[in-house]
Amino acid sequence: MNKAEFIELFAEQNKISAKLAEAIVNSILETMIEAIVQQRRIEIRGFGSFKIKEYKSYDGRNPKTGENIKVKEKLVPFFKMSKICKNNLIKENI
Incomplete structure (x- = not known):
């Protein structure tokens, strides 16, 4: 599963728009990357x-x-x- 497919599945399971799901997933990933870099x-x-x-x-x-x-x-x-x-x-x- 790639990122786009994950976002689509996340949106469906949480009954939210794909745009909101993408924003949430991107925010989580950015936060994790920042922590790992540190x-x-x-x-x-x-x-x-x-x-x-x-x-x-x-x-x-x-x-x-x-x-x-x-x-x-x-x-x-x-x-x-x-x-x-x-x-x-x-x-x-x-």
Whole structure:
């Protein structure tokens, strides 16, 4: 499901206009992005949590050339699904 399809479904389920649904979804996403950029953890009970994981630099190898390289430290967004959400997926055989 893409963003437009999600907005359409959200509007239908909440009996609101597509324009209002789009504004709500965009506001939520912008707020979440802002929090993630500030490296703040977001927890939505029953769904999951988002956080930034920090990976330190390390010595690696270029798989094509075999050359040793220094991989820079990096910040990577990470999502962990809640147990409730995971169990619902298992129940539905997804």
